[in-house]
Amino acid sequence: MSNFVAIIGRPNVGKSTLFNRLIQRREAIVDATSGVTRDRHYGKTDWNGKEFSLIDTGGYVIGGGDTFEAAIDHQVEVAIDEADAILFVVDVEVGVSVMDEEVARLLHRSDKPVLLVINKVDNALRVPDTVDFFALGIDKTFHVSAINGSGTGELLDTIINVLPKTKEPEIHDLPRFTVVGRPNAGKSSFINALMGKERNIVTDQAGTTRDSIDTIYNRYGFEFVLVDTAGIRKKSKVKENIEFYSVIRALRSIENSDVCLVLFDATRSFDSQVKNIFWLAARNHKGIVILVNKWDLVEKDAQATKLFNEAIQKEIAPFVDVPIVFISSLTKQRVFKAIETAVNVYKKRSKRIPTRELNDFMLPIIQKTPPPAIKGKYVKIKYCLQLHSDHPQFTFFCNLPQYVKEPYKRFLENKIRENYDFTGATIDIFIRKK
Numbered sequence: 001m002s003n004f005v006a007i008i009g010r011p012n013v014g015k016s017t018l019f020n021r022l023i024q025r026r027e028a029i030v031d032a033t034s035g036v037t038r039d040r041h042y043g044k045t046d047w048n049g050k051e052f053s054l055i056d057t058g059g060y061v062i063g064g065g066d067t068f069e070a071a072i073d074h075q076v077e078v079a080i081d082e083a084d085a086i087l088f089v090v091d092v093e094v095g096v097s098v099m100d101e102e103v104a105r106l107l108h109r110s111d112k113p114v115l116l117v118i119n120k121v122d123n124a125l126r127v128p129d130t131v132d133f134f135a136l137g138i139d140k141t142f143h144v145s146a147i148n149g150s151g152t153g154e155l156l157d158t159i160i161n162v163l164p165k166t167k168e169p170e171i172h173d174l175p176r177f178t179v180v181g182r183p184n185a186g187k188s189s190f191i192n193a194l195m196g197k198e199r200n201i202v203t204d205q206a207g208t209t210r211d212s213i214d215t216i217y218n219r220y221g222f223e224f225v226l227v228d229t230a231g232i233r234k235k236s237k238v239k240e241n242i243e244f245y246s247v248i249r250a251l252r253s254i255e256n257s258d259v260c261l262v263l264f265d266a267t268r269s270f271d272s273q274v275k276n277i278f279w280l281a282a283r284n285h286k287g288i289v290i291l292v293n294k295w296d297l298v299e300k301d302a303q304a305t306k307l308f309n310e311a312i313q314k315e316i317a318p319f320v321d322v323p324i325v326f327i328s329s330l331t332k333q334r335v336f337k338a339i340e341t342a343v344n345v346y347k348k349r350s351k352r353i354p355t356r357e358l359n360d361f362m363l364p365i366i367q368k369t370p371p372p373a374i375k376g377k378y379v380k381i382k383y384c385l386q387l388h389s390d391h392p393q394f395t396f397f398c399n400l401p402q403y404v405k406e407p408y409k410r411f412l413e414n415k416i417r418e419n420y421d422f423t424g425a426t427i428d429i430f431i432r433k434k
Contacts, residue, residue: 345424
């Protein structure tokens with residue numbers, strides 16, 4: 001279970017610049033999506049082998065005057081409540097502001113690790129100006145310049161030292177299926193429809209967060225944990241601190257799941273917000289099933305399902321090998337098929353292909369359609385294998401890996417998908433020197 005580090009502070013102190021600087025330290029970034037929440041940036045990175053997720057809380061300030069300060073208060077309160085560590089960013093050029101003092105007052109009440117990041121200290125002449133910030137009463141202070149990166153190495157060293165040991169989910173030995181989507185799309189109704197009156201097969205228990213409910217579910221001879229999450233809302237609609245709760249919790253749930261059931265309302269279409277949620281799950285390499293809910297409310301003809309399928313695939317391209325199930329939580333139409341499909345995706349995601357079988361299949365294809373020659377140099381792929389990982393990853397060994405471009409990697413992935421059923425699972429293709 002990933003640790004969360006929240007970057008807080010008043011506007012224009014350089015929070016987003018610091019966020020970009022910290023996650024670009026390493027290439028192992030899973031996501032940095034703007035738009036999952038109100039201008040929220042979310043990224044996963046690691047430092048010295050310790051992985052954590054970083055959230056830039058910029059953009060959660062709305063209105064002006066008292067509203068402005070109230071929004072800052074909410075933001076800090078939620079960060080205190082949800083994050084495992086907090087980076088409190090201030091601006092050496094401006095000095096200590098009233099809002100900085102208010103944020104510090106709120107932080108003093110918490111027992112979370114707080115690191116005071118004094119930004120824009122980009123030359124030695126500014127160091128004396130940092131003394132004023134001692135008045136905020138925060139022990140761990142760092143002089144950094146987010147723009148040029150000075151001081152960020154020491155900051156990262158301290159972040160990984162203050163983070164608590166990674167907590168395992170309470171039920172870590174069972175597959176986790178998470179229902180994600182916008183608010184009011186019918187996620188809880190879907191889970192209630194699944195459970196019905198057969199309470200003997202279900203045990204409810206509160207999840208690790210208040211708005212994510214873990215339910216142990218046992219059907220089809222397959223036991224798993226079903227997680228209901230709070231909805232992720234479009235950025236222009238995020239106005240209350242409760243939205244920040246739901247976003248962090250949904251992100252946590254996606255990170256800790258094996259298969260994400262991306263559920264959306266058929267009467268509202270597969271919009272940009274649903275697409276953001278889909279890609280958040282895909283970039284975290286989760287198995288995915290798309291559930292089109294409220295299908296009973298859509299006026300349909302013989303072509304409706306086909307047209308809906310095509311519209312969704314257009315939005316999620318190039319990752320179109322994803323099962324789409326049309327359901328109605330109200331009438332229970334195909335709700336059990338949705339779970340059967342998720343079980344199948346889980347099994348496919350963990351499927352392994354013997355190395356000899358993979359080479360016998362792929363090498364003749366590669367010989368017939370080799371990578372295009374670049375500058376008169378020919379790429380020769382000699383060998384391939386599937387890596388041991390929690391989702392399908394394949395490595396192809398050749399003489400000139402730098403000349404194998406993305407289109408050819410997609411060609412290799414498509415050939416694997418044509419012969420081996422990996423529907424709903426993301427596939428990574430790596431090209432290495434033999």
